[in-house]
């Protein structure tokens with residue numbers, strides 16, 4: 111086959127964000143990269159769909175023969191995400207985008223507001239997450255005395271510096287639990303809830319009694335605060351124009367610019383091994399819009415990096431992943447902003463688990479036409495959580511639906527299994543990523559990227575700084 | 587990355603930015619055309635597109651009108667038809683290139699034109715460039731596609747058409763100028779195009795000038 115190399119340093123399977131960041135960075139490191147996807151589009155589970163493709167992905171949402179997408183305007187004005195996630199403005203993914211200059215290929219808008227729910231049912235309050243000592247004093251989430259205690263807590267977090275023991279306030283964060291920290295400041299349960307879940311972004315309460323977890327919690331609250339400071343008056347989150355699907359594509363472009371080879375529409379027929387380690391692949395590239403057999407090819411490779419769906423076929427006996435949880439998700443189309451969000455064009459609302467008697471938080475991510483994901487006048491809200499029961503999933507998401515008011519269209523299926531690799535990959539040189547988890551941001555995705563790199567390359571990943579790269583022609 | 591139009595410092599001055607994509611078979615000279623247009627250079631031994639996939643160039647149509655092209659070269663992804671949709675997304679104009687000494691390259695060009703008409707903006711302006719005209723100037727027998735045939739196809743498909751040489755620079759500036767003249771400067775505030783630079787987040791290390799090109803030296 112034309113121009114295909116006989117051997118690659120790494121073959122990547124699946125063009126989700128995790129794989130695309132790795133292929134971009136490895137291409138910059140001048141590794142020989144072949145990147146394959148079985149689909150005819152980039153992004154895998156992190157793609158964004160137009161309205162027709164969205165309906166077709168949820169065939170139960172309409173009757174056969176109907177074309178319900180016709181009433182939603184131009185199909186291509188819609189870019190609906192399949193994973194509900196946002197970027198922390200000061201987070202690892204944002205820093206990676208800036209350093210690698212992938213920001214040349216994608217633009218961002220801030221998410222207007224970050225909200226948290228207190229209480230449940232008819233008496234629930236939805237309020238802005240306070241992120242500064244001064245905001246704490248104004249927050250309707252707390253009573254008068256609690257406001258002052260929270261202010262002192264935020265001041266302590268703001269001033270905390272690892273390298274300066276005088277800022278510790280008598281606490282040894284590497285030894286104590288977060289409960290001890292909260293106790294010291296005398297914070298109430300609901301305050302702990304919004305700090306731990308809407309700022310530190312923990313999905314369960316497991317962090318509270320974990321010894322030594324206090325330091326990470328403080329780091330997370332500081333990341334939240336620093337991210338808020340990026341765009342004052344907005345939330346700590348940003349979001350790419352045209353949807354999250356732009357992210358894998360733009361890292362794929364970085365890879366291609368640096369010599370990476372891309373093949374979509376390509377099935378993996380066989381993985382070849384030598385002495386227990388991967389040695390090559392056999393694959394078939396299908397020809398788009400034709401029924402022809404496609405082109406078969408084979409090539410050698412030292413390593414494979416893949417998303418879990420490429421190693422989960424019991425029929426082929428190649429199962430290398432296990433299911434760790436199930437993600438429940440409903441994509442909702444609205445024609446109005448969400449109540450209590452100050453008519454925001456976008457928002458995140460977190461419903462901490464204990465407020466509604468659950469073990470896992472419920473997240474709502476709302477975006478709209480300012481992000482070029484739908485025509486003017488529409489809002490896309492994705493409600494998600496980790497499934498806790500075996501059925502009645504609709505009821506598990508109900509506290510989220512209650513926030514949304516009238517819903518024009520609701521796309522929902524059985525829960526999505528989340529996978530993790532069984533092994534770290536060092537035995538067979540096949541390194542598998544995790545499914546996109548239920549967190550509301552990409553910090554765990556870049557953690558996975560760094561972890562895969564460490565396993566595959568045996569060293570820490572250093573994000574290349576291409577901002578001053580003289581090889582790039584024509585940047586005035 | 588749609589077009590942006592703003593009025594510059596001088597009354598009546600116009601500045602507009604457009605996204606331009608290049609398409610065509612490998613080795614027809616897409617990157618060479620860009621390099622000629624942007625840097626006025628040519629390199630006989632250019633191997634591939636590495637490092638030159640995103641460039642900008644400004645041209646002045648007249649005293650009052652400046653057009654800035656944001657140029658997206660394909661970075662080799664065209665080999666297996668694996669371009670990301672973001673590549674076409676919001677492109678205002680496209681240059682589809684073939685090599686006048688390679689008959690099959692015009693067929694490829696035609697299929698890219700079809701792809702553009704299916705995938706890209708409805709109002710996209712497409713130019714067809716028959717490149718490497720210098721080769722037939724020396725050896726007329728090397729020509730595989732007549733000017734008349736290509737011209738007829740371009741007219742039928744509604745494309746601008748030039749025979750170019752990245753090597754000698756023949757018609758390169760003319761090609762980009764013709765595109766700039768055809769771009770809808772007047773209604774650049776219409777749907778799908780932005781009248782004002784976006785107020786959103788700017789993560790770009792060095793954001794390209796959108797305010798009159800930053801050309802005001804006053």
Ligand SMILES: Nc1nc2c(ncn2[C@@H]2O[C@H](COP(=O)(O)OP(=O)(O)O)[C@@H](O)[C@H]2O)c(=O)[nH]1
Nearest residue numbers: 612613614615616617618629630718751752753
């Ligand atoms: N003689 C001649 N050679 C050219 C011209 N344009 C490009 N080439 C050569 O054709 C080859 C492929 O050019 P390149 O720009 O990399 O093509 P691309 O793959 O379409 O980007 C290189 O060896 C160039 O030097 C031209 O106008 N005349």
Ligand SMILES: [Mg+2]
Nearest residue numbers: 616617634635
């Ligand atoms: Mg090229």
